[in-house]
Amino acid sequence: xxxxxxxxxxxxxxxxxxxxxxxxxxxxxxxxxxxxxxxxxxxxxxxxxxxxxxxxxxxxxxxxxxxxxxxxxxxxxxxxxxxxxxxxxxxxxxxxxxxxxxxxxxxxxxxxxxxxxx
Amino acid sequence: xxxxxxxxxxxxxxxxxxxxxxxxxxxxxxxxxxxxxxxxxxxxxxxxxxxxxxxxxxxxxxxxxxxxxxxxxxxxxxxxxxxxxxxxxxxxxxxxxxxxxxxxxxxxxxxxxxxxxxxxxxxxxxxxxxxxxxxxxxxxxxxxxxxxxxxxxxxxxxxxxxxxxxxxxxxxxxxxxxxxxxxxxxxxxxxxxxxxxxxxxxxxxxxxxxxxxxxxxxxxxxxxxxxxxxxxxxxxxxxxxxxxxxxxxxxxxxxxxxxxxxxxxxxxxxxxxxxxxxxxxxxxxxxxxxxxxxxxxxxxxxxxxxxxxxxxxxxxxxxxxxxxxxxxxxxxxxxxxxxxxxxxxxxxxxxxxxxxxxxxxxxxxxxxxxxxxxxxxxxxxxxxxxxxxxxxxxxxxxxxxxxxxxxxxx
Numbered sequence: 411x412x413x414x415x416x417x418x419x420x421x422x423x424x425x426x427x428x429x430x431x432x433x434x435x436x437x438x439x440x441x442x443x444x445x446x447x448x449x450x451x452x453x454x455x456x457x458x459x460x461x462x463x464x465x466x467x468x469x470x471x472x473x474x475x476x477x478x479x480x481x482x483x484x485x486x487x488x489x490x491x492x493x494x495x496x497x498x499x500x501x502x503x504x505x506x507x508x509x510x511x512x513x514x515x516x517x518x519x520x521x522x523x524x525x526x527x528x
Numbered sequence: 529x530x531x532x533x534x535x536x537x538x539x540x541x542x543x544x545x546x547x548x549x550x551x552x553x554x555x556x557x558x559x560x561x562x563x564x565x566x567x568x569x570x571x572x573x574x575x576x577x578x579x580x581x582x583x584x585x586x587x588x589x590x591x592x593x594x595x596x597x598x599x600x601x602x603x604x605x606x607x608x609x610x611x612x613x614x615x616x617x618x619x620x621x622x623x624x625x626x627x628x629x630x631x632x633x634x635x636x637x638x639x640x641x642x643x644x645x646x647x648x649x650x651x652x653x654x655x656x657x658x659x660x661x662x663x664x665x666x667x668x669x670x671x672x673x674x675x676x677x678x679x680x681x682x683x684x685x686x687x688x689x690x691x692x693x694x695x696x697x698x699x700x701x702x703x704x705x706x707x708x709x710x711x712x713x714x715x716x717x718x719x720x721x722x723x724x725x726x727x728x729x730x731x732x733x734x735x736x737x738x739x740x741x742x743x744x745x746x747x748x749x750x751x752x753x754x755x756x757x758x759x760x761x762x763x764x765x766x767x768x769x770x771x772x773x774x775x776x777x778x779x780x781x782x783x784x785x786x787x788x789x790x791x792x793x794x795x796x797x798x799x800x801x802x803x804x805x806x807x808x809x810x811x812x813x814x815x816x817x818x819x820x821x822x823x824x825x826x827x828x829x830x831x832x833x834x835x836x837x838x839x840x841x842x843x844x845x846x847x848x849x850x851x852x853x854x855x856x857x858x859x860x861x862x863x864x865x866x867x868x869x870x871x872x873x874x875x876x877x878x879x880x881x882x883x884x885x886x887x888x889x890x891x892x893x894x895x896x897x898x899x900x901x902x903x904x905x906x907x908x909x910x911x912x913x914x915x916x917x918x919x920x921x922x923x924x925x926x927x928x929x930x931x932x933x934x935x936x937x938x
Contacts, residue, residue: 439847442847442850443846445853445854446846446850446853446854446865447884449852449857449862449865450849450853450857450861450866450881450884451862451885452857452862454853457854457855
């Protein structure tokens with residue numbers, strides 16, 4: 411078993427794709443069911459965090475810009491860490507993620523264990 | 529009560545108090561001395577009371593005799609005495625002034641300190657539970673062996689090894705520093721939780737013993753709520769959980785000592801007073817911003833005290849199991865979540881989730897699949913129940929599953 415970081419991205423900028431507050435509220439249950447399902451399968455390593463939409467980007471030469479989404483419209487909305495045998499299995503698991511139902515996407519990255527860094 | 533009944537009763541209620549006070553006085557190095565003095569006191573009680581009749585106030589008699597024995601012991605064991613009395617910073621010539629304080633206040637304080645000493649992470653969890661049962665609850669080695677489905681020998685060795693370890697690590701009998709309290713309290717709560725579960729879910733046939741284990745776990749947890757430093761939200765949440773669970777104690781076992789499943793329980797047997805107490809501690813637990821697994825489990829238990837099978841009830845229970853599994857995985861929580869899902873979203877949805885669980889060495893997993901397939905495909909249900917029957921280890925479990933199989937074949 412390996413650990414994988416799932417990064418959830420969606421467009422926080424374009425007005426016409428923004429979910430209504432009711433839609434966001436309705437998203438809570440599928441998220442909780444999906445996370446609970448991963449937990450029940452003992453595949454959830456870290457329930458991660460949701461991220462606020464505001465942010466800043468720091469670049470060389472003291473350049474600070476507002477928003478994490480300067481060049482692209484998509485920004486990270488949250489992340490979790492799961493347990494899977496392979497990258498393919500982790501991708502299969504991610505197909506159940508509710509963010510896909512509102513046009514978002516999931517990026518899956520294997521986590522390199524500490525001792526392999528050295 | 530005559531002295532035949534009274535002595536075991538007092539042993540259960542008073543032994544632990546005197547031992548804790550003496551342990552606090554002597555330090556972790558001399559737990560056995562404290563145990564010996566108190567055991568001697570009870571031996572003397574059974575000899576004297578049988579001959580001369582009961583004293584007017586038996587508890588006071590026990591306290592006086594154990595105090596005298598302690599002073600006697602200190603007087604006759606010069607080396608020990610020198611070490612202890614200097615540790616206690618006493619004047620060596622005035623033994624009688626040694627204050628063996630058996631006030632309720634000091635008894636509670638001593639027991640609390642002992643809980644922290646015994647629930648020290650340097651000894652294994654099962655030894656923490658064993659020591660708590662032996663010294664904080666006054667259980668005999670035989671009873672502990674019964675509760676753990678183990679032998680006296682194994683338990684005896686486990687306890688002495690743990691005491692040696694506590695001595696070697698020079699564990700102080702004291703409450704942890706404020707900066708340490710949360711971490712150490714977590715270990716104490718884990719032990720109390722397991723102690724309670726040992727009674728609630730144990731496969732021991734002895735119903736009285738099982739109830740005693742639950743009562744002791746609740747008593748010790750209650751002790752934590754009585755002290756300002758240890759009265760944290762998570763402690764109240766755990767106590768609330770214990771109250772809700774034990775409210776069903778009478779309903780979940782029939783006259784033959786067999787487990788009655790939640791669905792089949794006579795709700796008239798649910799103890800309303802314990803349910804109210806559970807609600808009371810749950811409201812205390814909701815102060816503060818910390819959400820422990822005990823909070824989540826207590827609210828799940830709260831919803832289970834609602835008799836009606838409403839959608840709201842099962843939606844909430846499912847939501848809470850989702851939360852619990854994000855905090856911490858356990859096979860039991862995974863199975864219970866799937867059961868709640870079947871209640872909230874139907875058996876077909878639950879079957880799809882159940883098949884992802886991969887708990888193929890657990891008879892409860894197959895019993896759940898048997899339940900879920902009942903009415904969907906009785907043939908598959910039967911197959912799963914038979915697998916469960918093969919995997920089940922205790923007669924109790926086998927009996928319950930056999931009954932389901934009989935019902936299906938009808």
